[in-house]
Amino acid sequence: MAKLSRRKIAELWAEELLKGRDITGNIAAYLVTERRVDETDLIVRDTESALAARGVVVADLTSANGLSSESRAAIEKFLIVSMNAKKVAFREATDPSVIAGVRVETAGQQLDATLRTRLNQLKASKI
Template sequence: MSNLTLAKRYAISLFDLATEKNEVQAVENDLRELKIVWNGIKDVKTLFTSPKLSINKKKELIRQIFANANPIVINTLLVLIDKNRLADVSDIISEFMILSNEAQGVAEAKVYTTRPLTEEERTNISSVFAKNVGKQSLNIQNIVDPSIIGGIRIQIGNRIYDSTLITKLDRLKRNLIG
């Protein structure tokens, strides 16, 4: 069985439990923070996936580090330690986010601009482009990229809406050169 299939199973179980306890948003918030720590600090991932550290020590560290996290998240991490699946944390979180977004009618979007978006711009982009993909709103990750010169590029799933100046110039160049 592939790691992604297992990650989906864990994510479904986690989502079902969070839904049953009416704590989906709290669990989602904690999982977002966990993903930042897990993927952002290489030593954390290395430490918890190391076979040199005992299972009991890993559990003790999880309880200490994530003491303020939702108990559902902590218990999930403890189960993953028992099943030797802690390396799959990122995939499980990603799958959970997909389930949560689907339930809430939200889509993840990467928005590339030359400068940070204002809150009003985020709201406008969300309301316009969410309708294009059949969602109620977008969860926007703003990526500042000065190389696009001007305009905006939006990636929602596998759809890309590109009205950047660099793309328009490239298109013009291709048309002129033939």
């Protein structure tokens, strides 16, 4: 069997997800069988890029205490407009070290509006 490229795997995975079929287990089994587990992070990133090209943005949100539904809706609206997306899917995480604010990461882009980052920038400017 010919080795599938990372991008081909990502394109296939994105297409199946958009059809409502989750083939994550199949992808994982293929990577284990082909001894390509070390490529997992790259394939996930490529899949997120393939989804973004089809109008579906996957965004990682990190905040200190979780986000309100209003904040999530505002971030979704911002991403739809700024990335010309049709749909946004969120993965949320809490990290008390960010203190306040939010970090939004999508395929290839990051918006860091956390208090931790602002404090570090202020410290670095030595005002």
